[in-house]
Amino acid sequence: MSPNLLEVQGLKTYFPIKTGLLQRESGSVKAVDDLSFFVKKGETFGLVGESGCGKSTTGRSLLRLIEPTNGKVMFDGQDITSMSEKELRRIRKDMQIVFQDPFASLNPRHTVRKILEEPFIVHGIGSKEDRLDRVLKLMEHVGLNPSQLNRYPHQFSGGQRQRIVIARALALNPKLIVADEPVSALDVSIQSQILNLLKQLQRQFQLTFIFIAHDLSVVKHFCDRVAVMYLGRIVELAEKRELYSNPKHPYTQALLSAVPVPDPFVKSERIILEGDVPNPAKAPQGCAFHTRCPSASERCRTERPGLLQLSEQHQVACHLYS
Ligand SMILES: Nc1ncnc2c1ncn2[C@@H]1O[C@H](COP(=O)(O)OP(=O)(O)OP(=O)(O)O)[C@@H](O)[C@H]1O
8 A cells, every 4th residue: 555645746737827808818827837746644744935836726736626737646546637526526525625814714604513514514424413413523623612613703713713624624534634824824822722733633633734834934843744846846855854954955045044043042144035036927947946046057047957866855956966
């Protein structure tokens, strides 16, 4: 049996750009541009990069909430990309997503009971009493008071609302949860509580996580392996400790230099990236990062680097190492 829950090969998701009165297609945004990686059963795989680099589109494409343009996604040995809608509905209960903004993902007119009961109703699971029982258990698992069963989302704090979203994601006993910036909208003091809850649930229910974040400080304690994305591509992928202690790609080095160091005796030099992220509709030839890279050579301008295996736990897409 494969140790991997997810295997992704050559995933591409392009969005057409339509212009003019007739909305003619005039190109495409390469939001996800040829990603290949795997996620092991029970691990937390981090996807990190600046806003707009394609993290959310990747997460949604993996679950086919957005249709990928190309590539193959194998989930638990099954090819999701070739599944019919019906087959997909069956397998979707094994793959859930938690979004950044808990308020936007909850129906304001539904009580917690109704919100948490819905997945069971949709999948025809249990009698009314049995469903209530399941809802109460879910509330308990995520640290919500069962007496709040009949409250509405606006009667909860941001952190509690995210607990409701997590409970709903857990309802159908999934194997994989894509957590798309699940703590970014929360107070810093609440962030670690939610991260701890996710970790505890992971152990309790043998969950596999894909954890999306825009900076490397949040994933530091949470992920096992981390992929750094830039303009729709993975530029570096490594086991967490290896990535933090031995970053190879100039972009990862710049991202890491922006992570605050809590020790006043440790001096860290911040690498300031010049220029803006190139427009994904007109991504440059060669390495997408070359316009901002302090070490770019002529080759970086013309030739796109592939992901190079530096060691068993470390891959980098950069001409400095090839
Ligand atoms: N439905 C869409 N139609 C057209 N372009 C899109 C669509 N969704 C995303 N994009 C574009 O695809 C690129 C990647 O967006 P995506 O939201 O995946 O990035 P992200 O890294 O998750 O950013 P953020 O952290 O801000 O959410 C961006 O340039 C975005 O504008």
